[in-house]
Amino acid sequence: MGKRRLEDALKKIDHPIEVTYRCFELDPNKPRDVNKNIYESLAQKYGMSIEQAKANTQNMVKMAEESGLEYNMDTLIQTNTFDAHRLTMFAKKHGLMKEMTERILHAYFTESKHIGDHETLTELAVEVGLDSEAVANMLASDEMSDEVRADEQTAKQYNITGVPFYLINKKYALTGAQPTETFVQALQKVIAEDEIKVLNVEQDGVVCDDDGCEIPKK
Template structure:
């Protein structure tokens, strides 16, 4: 949801903006095959009833729908996401990280697919244009594991403990799925600060590798 709001904000900005996705696991200890529902997990984690957890999650689904996302939390399959992160980092080496990230998120939140399952991840990867055999070999090995852990280490160094988290120019941070306008304002602020302000250029002495141009009086 935060990702979609950022994308909507970028569409409103007349400036070239590069987005880089990073790896972050909310619960690295989670198993690959989890039997309990999202509601049961949240109830246990935050000390609330399953009904309260469902009500809170329903609010998230409503917010998601406002930005065009269709979350199916009732059938969502919880799993360890480390291998899904490895796949996104592999896709990055092929220039398809954005597409792979979007496909995995849609598969998880909307299609209730098991994104910890190798066969599922392979099919998703093929859909975005990755080579089946290459993906299968990567998943069967430890490839890209260090790349994922490096991102996680960077997150710890920045003190990041939750997602979504947006870091702009390694200077400004936005936490949570803020309104689109908050992203627009932040991006405009950074762009304005990065602009070079030239003073008295018209009457100055301009020099380059070919010499200096003396201004006319």
């Protein structure tokens, strides 16, 4: 949802902006196969009832709908996401990280696919243009693990404890799935600060370079 709102904001800004996705695990210790549904997990984690967990989740589903997204939480399959992150980093090497990230998120939230399963991840990778055998071999090894860990270490250095988290120019930060207009305002502010404004429009001052200084002729 935060990703979609950022993308909507970028469409409203006439300025080149490069977006880089980073790896972050909310629960690195989660097993690949989880025998609880999302409501049971939330209830246990936050000490609430199943009914409260469902109500809170439904609010998120409604917010997602407003951004044009379909979240099917009743059938969502929880899993460890480390291998999914490895796949995104592998896709990054081939210039397909954006497409791979979008495909995995859609598979998880909308299609209720098991994104911890290697066969499922391989199928998703093929859909965005990656080679099936290369992906399967990567997943069967520990390839791209260091790249994922490096991103997670960077997150620790910035004291990032949750997602979504947006770091702009390594200087400004936004947290949470902010409204699209908040992203627009924040990005416009950063762009304005980065622009160099030439005040002496008539260029009648002394101009100096490596060859010396030139005094304008009157």
